[in-house]
Amino acid sequence: MKPTVVLVGRPNVGKSTLFNRLTKTRDALVADLPGLTRDRHYGHGKSGSKPFLVVDTGGFEPLAKDGILHEMARQTEQAIAEADVVIFVVDGRQGITAHDKDIANKLRRLDRPVFVAVNKTEGMDKGVTTADFHELGLGEPWSISASHGEGVRGLVEMALEPYPEPAEDEEKERHPRVAIVGRPNVGKSTLINALIGEERVIAFDMPGTTRDSIFVDFERNGRKYTLIDTAGLRRKGKVFEAIEKFSVVKTLQSIEDANVVVLVLDAQADISDQDAHIAGFIVESGRALVVAINKWDGLSSYERDQIKNRLLSKLKFLDFARFHTISALKGQGLGDLLHSIDSAYGAAMIKMSTPQLTRVLIDAVAKQAPPRHGLFRPKPRYAHQGGSNPPIVVVHGNALDHISDSYRRYLERTYRDAFKLQGTPLRIQFNVTR
Ligand code: GDP
Ligand code: GDP
Numbered sequence: 527m528k529p530t531v532v533l534v535g536r537p538n539v540g541k542s543t544l545f546n547r548l549t550k551t552r553d554a555l556v557a558d559l560p561g562l563t564r565d566r567h568y569g570h571g572k573s574g575s576k577p578f579l580v581v582d583t584g585g586f587e588p589l590a591k592d593g594i595l596h597e598m599a600r601q602t603e604q605a606i607a608e609a610d611v612v613i614f615v616v617d618g619r620q621g622i623t624a625h626d627k628d629i630a631n632k633l634r635r636l637d638r639p640v641f642v643a644v645n646k647t648e649g650m651d652k653g654v655t656t657a658d659f660h661e662l663g664l665g666e667p668w669s670i671s672a673s674h675g676e677g678v679r680g681l682v683e684m685a686l687e688p689y690p691e692p693a694e695d696e697e698k699e700r701h702p703r704v705a706i707v708g709r710p711n712v713g714k715s716t717l718i719n720a721l722i723g724e725e726r727v728i729a730f731d732m733p734g735t736t737r738d739s740i741f742v743d744f745e746r747n748g749r750k751y752t753l754i755d756t757a758g759l760r761r762k763g764k765v766f767e768a769i770e771k772f773s774v775v776k777t778l779q780s781i782e783d784a785n786v787v788v789l790v791l792d793a794q795a796d797i798s799d800q801d802a803h804i805a806g807f808i809v810e811s812g813r814a815l816v817v818a819i820n821k822w823d824g825l826s827s828y829e830r831d832q833i834k835n836r837l838l839s840k841l842k843f844l845d846f847a848r849f850h851t852i853s854a855l856k857g858q859g860l861g862d863l864l865h866s867i868d869s870a871y872g873a874a875m876i877k878m879s880t881p882q883l884t885r886v887l888i889d890a891v892a893k894q895a896p897p898r899h900g901l902f903r904p905k906p907r908y909a910h911q912g913g914s915n916p917p918i919v920v921v922h923g924n925a926l927d928h929i930s931d932s933y934r935r936y937l938e939r940t941y942r943d944a945f946k947l948q949g950t951p952l953r954i955q956f957n958v959t960r
Contacts, residue, residue: 528782529689530579530775531571531682532605534633535615536625540645544615544672545569545582548682568778570810573682575691579778581605608775611639611685618644618655618669622662630662641685642667648674701750702871705780707808708790709800713820717790717854718753721746721864746864754780778807785915786814786871786949788863793833793851794821797840805844812916814874814950815847816866823853846942847949870949874915878945883909883919890940899928916951926956
């Protein structure tokens with residue numbers, strides 16, 4: 527499981543600068559897709575080989591009409607409560623303030639590990655700048671410069687020390703681990719109940735984590751699946767019910783824990799920013815995806831056409847995924863949905879050998895060579911698979927840093943066709959050798 531690191535602190539101490547530094551490398555991997563909504567408060571980071579989620583509490587979008595500050599505080603508190611690690615950012619140039627002390631008082635009452643990051647300390651005496659902040663009573667302060675990148679790596683390594691390196695091979699279970707995500711009221715609990723139906727249900731909590739995730743195993747047509755709890759779905763007697771408010775952090779965590787995500791949309795409501803944000807997270811996570819357009823019952827065929835066109839144009843960046851129209855309430859379309867979950871899972875976990883990948887590459891280049899860039903002529907030579915879920919194709923050759931984005935997309939399409947990769951993002955990386 528990926529740990530979640532939450533950044534807190536008063537305004538202007540450098541939280542978003544730190545956030546950008548922590549998430550920079552991962553962002554670069556996701557090509558800009560038209561219509562993709564990025565949320566600059568949630569991102570992916572990597573420390574050595576350890577992946578983690580980062581949440582910047584700095585500028586949470588206020589949801590409530592009444593009391594923006596109140597709502598920001600509520601969101602921040604929720605994020606902190608769901609965090610695995612808190613990084614408390616303070617300003618080393620300004621020194622300790624009353625506001626810092628207030629925040630520290632709150633943090634001290636939590637049973638979460640908190641690390642104090644004294645920011646903006648480039649060119650300053652570390653010992654002197656941090657001395658002040660011992661008073662916060664949150665352990666040894668750590669001096670950093672978010673804008674210069676000093677001390678950041680060490681801070682994160684220390685914060686993530688208790689978390690193990692990711693396992694080399696995560697494929698102990700060879701069946702889909704599915705997260706059902708979507709905003710409130712789209713029909714997630716109804717869908718989960720329809721899927722597991724009469725089947726024998728084993729719900730279990732993941733031990734040893736601060737998260738109270740629920741995993742539910744079930745079988746359909748002789749195939750095994752594990753459903754991952756999202757956004758506070760809880761067992762109530764025989765059925766599941768959403769008993770908590772929508773939680774972005776929990777949604778993110780369940781996407782990370784899954785290998786296939788089902789994004790549930792409500793056909794009878796318009797696509798909201800929240801839908802688009804969740805779709806954006808899924809793309810960034812690289813997980814396989816199936817889109818379920820729910821509440822398809824009771825619509826005229828005119829309405830159905832309208833809805834389909836609108837959804838497909840708004841969510842064009844999800845074109846690698848299959849879209850299904852379903853009715854969770856009436857149990858319609860679920861067999862096809864499961865079938866797409868299976869094939870998306872298969873595509874995400876595919877094993878492609880170096881000779882196969884290289885053959886496809888050579889053919890693609892023979893058909894259309896990468897355009898010359900100034901004095902450089904990029905020359906792809908061979909490719910190997912660099913990972914799965916999402917599959918990563920690493921292309922080797924000369925001057926590959928001069929390959930255009932459109933050529934990258936051309937290679938992506940070619941590999942997608944050659945290996946029939948539907949339902950999963952595919953990443954093409956260039957290994958630059960000169
Ligand atoms: P936030 O409100 O906590 O998210 O703070 P920002 O990240 O927006 O930063 C506030 C200001 O501090 C900006 O002008 C940043 O350029 C500046 N800043 C951030 N990190 C550093 C740093 O490490 N050193 C210095 N000198 N300035 C920084
Ligand atoms: P969640 O918050 O996403 O878990 O949504 P629920 O499963 O609680 O469903 C919200 C509401 O939508 C409930 O009143 C459901 O009965 C209704 N609903 C769920 N699926 C369907 C469907 O396929 N068709 C119709 N018409 N209503 C549905």
